[in-house]
Amino acid sequence: MAKLVQAVVRYGPKVVRPRALRDHELAEWLAGRTGLTRAQVAAVLYELSAAISFFNRAGMTLRLAGVGTFRPTVRNSGRMRIRYNMAPELRREINATGAFAGEIANRENIGVDPAGYKALWDAEFPDDPVVLPT
Numbered sequence: 814m815a816k817l818v819q820a821v822v823r824y825g826p827k828v829v830r831p832r833a834l835r836d837h838e839l840a841e842w843l844a845g846r847t848g849l850t851r852a853q854v855a856a857v858l859y860e861l862s863a864a865i866s867f868f869n870r871a872g873m874t875l876r877l878a879g880v881g882t883f884r885p886t887v888r889n890s891g892r893m894r895i896r897y898n899m900a901p902e903l904r905r906e907i908n909a910t911g912a913f914a915g916e917i918a919n920r921e922n923i924g925v926d927p928a929g930y931k932a933l934w935d936a937e938f939p940d941d942p943v944v945l946p947t
Contacts, residue, residue, distance in 0.1 A: 814944045817927055820934035826923045829916040869895050879903060 840855040847854065868875045869885040870893075876882045881900040887893055906912065922929070931943040 815934060815938065815941045817930060817943055817945060820930035820943050824919055824922050824925070824930055824933045826917050826919045829918050865895065869893075 840851045843854045844851040865875055865883050874884045879900055882898045884896045886896050927945055934943045
């Protein structure tokens, strides 16, 4: 018996991600918008990373306007981690209707409920049907 999560992973909508943007490409893009040189922007990005590390290691939360909040937390094991909470205005921009310009695989399955995922899975794998949680 298959699990619902298997069907969601197979048929659920997901962003098709091309290659990752490299830091020098971001620096060039930002340089074109700010009047700074690519090298200056690259230096600022490097120092921003250092600042997040420095202040979070000191136990301080770092808030970046328009970006979000970086907050240090500790796990039960004692390992530190940084929690990132997206700024509300950034979330609104990303979620604005029609704003996403990338590709979404399985776009037709946006809004499908568990019964719909079960039907998709069971049609392709009739010998291994999905068992919905009760």
